[in-house]
Amino acid sequence: MTSRIVDTEQARDMLHRYIDRQKMPFTVTVEVGKIRSWKQNRLQRQWMNEIAEQLGDVTAEEARGYCKATFGVPIISESNGAFRVKWSRITEGMSAEQKIDLMMEPIDVPITRGMNTKQKKEYLDRISRHFSKQGVVLTDPETMGLPPFMRDAA
Numbered sequence: 001m002t003s004r005i006v007d008t009e010q011a012r013d014m015l016h017r018y019i020d021r022q023k024m025p026f027t028v029t030v031e032v033g034k035i036r037s038w039k040q041n042r043l044q045r046q047w048m049n050e051i052a053e054q055l056g057d058v059t060a061e062e063a064r065g066y067c068k069a070t071f072g073v074p075i076i077s078e079s080n081g082a083f084r085v086k087w088s089r090i091t092e093g094m095s096a097e098q099k100i101d102l103m104m105e106p107i108d109v110p111i112t113r114g115m116n117t118k119q120k121k122e123y124l125d126r127i128s129r130h131f132s133k134q135g136v137v138l139t140d141p142e143t144m145g146l147p148p149f150m151r152d153a154a
């Protein structure tokens with residue numbers, strides 16, 4: 001499956017050419033927005049390290065698994081009914097700890113990989129609010145050279 005971000009007229013033209021070359025039948029899905037940015041990913045990684053370091057009783061991978069299960073699954077479930085139904089069916093009867101285990105290596109259910117920038121901003125905002133209440137100090141996005149729309153995430 002091909003996925004493209006169309007954010008310039010050139011990218012739109014390239015997509016038109018690509019579609020023109022496809023044999024029929026084929027299916028096209030268009031989503032408004034773009035996938036999460038590398039700057040958002042970098043901030044998330046930084047925060048997982050900070051959470052692990054400051055809490056002291058979890059690894060960065062465990063913090064990542066917790067965040068994906070606790071904040072990511074609800075965000076994806078809000079916008080994707082098929083995911084919500086399947087997730088509920090598969091994880092019915094599982095403990096919170098088992099769900100977190102699914103989010104970590106080696107299984108690593110993809111949750112944030114498919115988020116758009118708006119969803120990822122909400123994800124980071126929920127992480128920030130949750131861990132700030134626990135006294136964890138997270139890197140300010142502005143100090144990482146993030147654009148203004150991400151500065152509201154922390």
